[in-house]
Amino acid sequence: MEIFIIDEELTYFFKQSKLRSKVNEKLGLFCLELLIMKIDESNGTTNSNIVRELKRATTVNYVYEDEESKGKMKPLNGFVGPMLTDLYQITMAYSLWKNNRHEIPSVFDLYFRKSPFGGEFTVFAGLEEVIRFVNDFHYTKENLNHIREMIPECDEEFLEYLGKLDSSKVTLYAIKEGSVVFPRIPLLRVEGPMILCQLFETTLLCLINFASLVATNAARHRIAVGKDKVMLEFGLRRAQGPDGAMSASRYSYLGGADGTSNVLAYCFFGIPIRGTHAHSFVTSYSKSEELHDPTIKDKNGKVHNLLELAMQFRDELGYTTTIVSELVAFVAYARTFPNGLVALVDTYDTLASGVPNFLCVALALNKIGYKAVGIRLDSGDLSYLSKATRKMFKEVGEKYHLDYFAKFQIVASNDLNEPTIIALNRQGHEIDVFAIGTNLVTCQAQPALGCVYKLVEINGSPRIKLSHEANKITLPGRKEAYRLYGGEGHPLVDILISQNAADHEKQIPEVGKRVLCLHPFEEQKRVIVTPQKVEKLHHIVFQNGKPTIDLPSLEEIRNYCFDQISKIREDHLRNSNPTPYKVSITKELYDTLHNLWLQSVPIKEMK
Ligand SMILES: Nc1ncnc2c1ncn2[C@@H]1O[C@H](COP(=O)(O)OP(=O)(O)OP(=O)(O)O)[C@@H](O)[C@H]1O
Numbered sequence: 001m002e003i004f005i006i007d008e009e010l011t012y013f014f015k016q017s018k019l020r021s022k023v024n025e026k027l028g029l030f031c032l033e034l035l036i037m038k039i040d041e042s043n044g045t046t047n048s049n050i051v052r053e054l055k056r057a058t059t060v061n062y063v064y065e066d067e068e069s070k071g072k073m074k075p076l077n078g079f080v081g082p083m084l085t086d087l088y089q090i091t092m093a094y095s096l097w098k099n100n101r102h103e104i105p106s107v108f109d110l111y112f113r114k115s116p117f118g119g120e121f122t123v124f125a126g127l128e129e130v131i132r133f134v135n136d137f138h139y140t141k142e143n144l145n146h147i148r149e150m151i152p153e154c155d156e157e158f159l160e161y162l163g164k165l166d167s168s169k170v171t172l173y174a175i176k177e178g179s180v181v182f183p184r185i186p187l188l189r190v191e192g193p194m195i196l197c198q199l200f201e202t203t204l205l206c207l208i209n210f211a212s213l214v215a216t217n218a219a220r221h222r223i224a225v226g227k228d229k230v231m232l233e234f235g236l237r238r239a240q241g242p243d244g245a246m247s248a249s250r251y252s253y254l255g256g257a258d259g260t261s262n263v264l265a266y267c268f269f270g271i272p273i274r275g276t277h278a279h280s281f282v283t284s285y286s287k288s289e290e291l292h293d294p295t296i297k298d299k300n301g302k303v304h305n306l307l308e309l310a311m312q313f314r315d316e317l318g319y320t321t322t323i324v325s326e327l328v329a330f331v332a333y334a335r336t337f338p339n340g341l342v343a344l345v346d347t348y349d350t351l352a353s354g355v356p357n358f359l360c361v362a363l364a365l366n367k368i369g370y371k372a373v374g375i376r377l378d379s380g381d382l383s384y385l386s387k388a389t390r391k392m393f394k395e396v397g398e399k400y401h402l403d404y405f406a407k408f409q410i411v412a413s414n415d416l417n418e419p420t421i422i423a424l425n426r427q428g429h430e431i432d433v434f435a436i437g438t439n440l441v442t443c444q445a446q447p448a449l450g451c452v453y454k455l456v457e458i459n460g461s462p463r464i465k466l467s468h469e470a471n472k473i474t475l476p477g478r479k480e481a482y483r484l485y486g487g488e489g490h491p492l493v494d495i496l497i498s499q500n501a502a503d504h505e506k507q508i509p510e511v512g513k514r515v516l517c518l519h520p521f522e523e524q525k526r527v528i529v530t531p532q533k534v535e536k537l538h539h540i541v542f543q544n545g546k547p548t549i550d551l552p553s554l555e556e557i558r559n560y561c562f563d564q565i566s567k568i569r570e571d572h573l574r575n576s577n578p579t580p581y582k583v584s585i586t587k588e589l590y591d592t593l594h595n596l597w598l599q600s601v602p603i604k605e606m607k
Pocket residue numbers: 378379380381382383384413414415416417420423424427
């Protein structure tokens with residue numbers, strides 16, 4: 001009864017949009033977790049959506065519980081903290097401190113130079129974990145002991161200084177997580193004392209690079225799969241270790257997947273969970289006697305022999321050559337999940353055994369009031385096999401006047417990737433669900449996104465890093481980005497404007513006013529845009545020691561991502577030869593960049 005009352009109260013709250021951040025205030029995290037346990041225990045007395053929402057709420061509010069830091073938001077991944085960095089960040093920090101440069105105000109940009117997978121767009125992901133990391137940034141006594149060990153020449157005074165260091169003097173600007181982003185536009189701008197900005201470098205890159213790569217990979221696979229089909233992430237077993245796996249599940253969901261096979265990702269992030277069964281389940285049966293109990297109760301409690309029923313349909317349909325042990329395995333699974341059977345049909349012969357056996361069990365289930373769900377194809381020509389399978393579903397459905405047979409789900413797996421899915425679309429197929437493992441989670445097509453983190457201003461003066469490759473030259477100074485939209489609602493160009501300019505306000509693009517947009521390095525490439533909508537891309541997400549935004553739930557970020565992708569012109573998104581999106585700078589920034597560039601290049605003398 002008590003559970004019921006709390007449940008009703010929560011149902012009411014979940015209907016209020018702001019619930020997630022309020023849950024903590026209202027009930028306290030401890031109470032919330034207790035509640036989840038109770039609801040889990042109550043086994044069915046509670047709406048499962050509420051349980052899922054509750055789990056998501058706990059994730060969003062993932063906080064410390066010990067006395068000292070109680071209630072403080074912490075990173076989702078336990079490895080994330082100030083020691084997840086390269087040694088040189090700490091030695092540089094020590095040197096900055098020794099040379100009294102540690103407090104100098106500085107500005108760093110985090111951005112990438114080229115979209116991955118030969119594409120022209122990227123999905124920005126990982127911001128929540130960045131905010132959690134920055135918010136939680138502090139060195140424990142144990143961390144300081146490790147630093148003392150690694151850098152024995154460290155002054156104790158420096159370690160004391162580190163012991164008191166936190167993010168209270170840092171301001172973090174970011175593009176919204178889930179946004180579609182383009183090269184050179186800073187995803188993050190970090191402002192604060194040089195020492196902190198420098199200490200953040202490796203961790204921020206680590207948190208953004210893989211997250212954005214996987215989210216982009218998922219978005220690309222999603223585009224290939226199409227809106228009306230289901231895309232599942234099945235990659236846990238092939239992922240880059242446990243952390244890679246958890247990140248891959250989270251960011252695959254953010255960018256495009258509808259669900260995962262990863263149980264911990266369900267528990268921890270509330271990602272919808274899906275699964276079928278393995279070949280070993282089928283091959284573990286060799287004869288019908290191994291089914292110790294072939295019976296099943298219908299909804300009225302009447303007992304039926306499911307195996308016998310399935311065998312009768314096998315005779316009736318003339319499927320007499322199918323492998324019986326496979327049918328037995330399907331019956332065994334169906335007894336356990338009478339409304340959830342997705343049979344793996346390729347163990348022996350997909351069309352000559354697996355699909356017919358499935359149909360026999362589906363008919364048997366139907367006879368006693370249950371409905372099978374579908375099949376999974378895990379080898380062979382997925383185009384041909386899915387079409388042939390659908391044909392068999394239709395034929396048997398028609399014979400028995402069962403309309404839903406034609407709509408049985410066909411799940412496909414087996415080394416799927418973007419090119420294979422595109423090829424399948426071209427050939428035609430009857431697949432409803434694409435289950436993608438290795439290629440999705442390991443980002444096999446490109447293993448890293450090259451995000452970099454560069455100093456762009458120190459003590460108020462812009463800084464430039466030169467390179468023989470123009471593309472690698474940094475854009476100096478504090479900059480903010482605007483996205484300019486055309487009449488058809490698509491973004492046309494992103495433009496960076498310098499915030500250092502005295503007339504900075506005047507340079508902010510306005511709807512209906514012509515804006516000159518210049519390519520940063522190629523003078524002849526320029527365009528005048530009259531935007532129909534102007535979107536400011538950077539927002540403060542952390543300041544004065546705390547986050548300045550309510551963290552959106554994973555679901556909200558995902559919805560935002562899908563909405564953003566739907567606004568991008570199709571030719572920027574397409575797989576083959578996509579049109580580059582224009583990323584530009586103002587005339588003022590162009591002049592600053594090129595003057596600084598000239599000043600910074602030494603003039604060689606020749607004799
Ligand atoms: N119609 C198709 N067009 C293009 N690629 C396909 C098509 N059907 C399947 N594929 C892909 O071809 C590859 C087939 O791989 P492989 O030859 O290793 O598997 P298989 O022989 O079908 O299965 P297994 O070795 O598990 O029995 C997979 O990557 C699969 O996704």
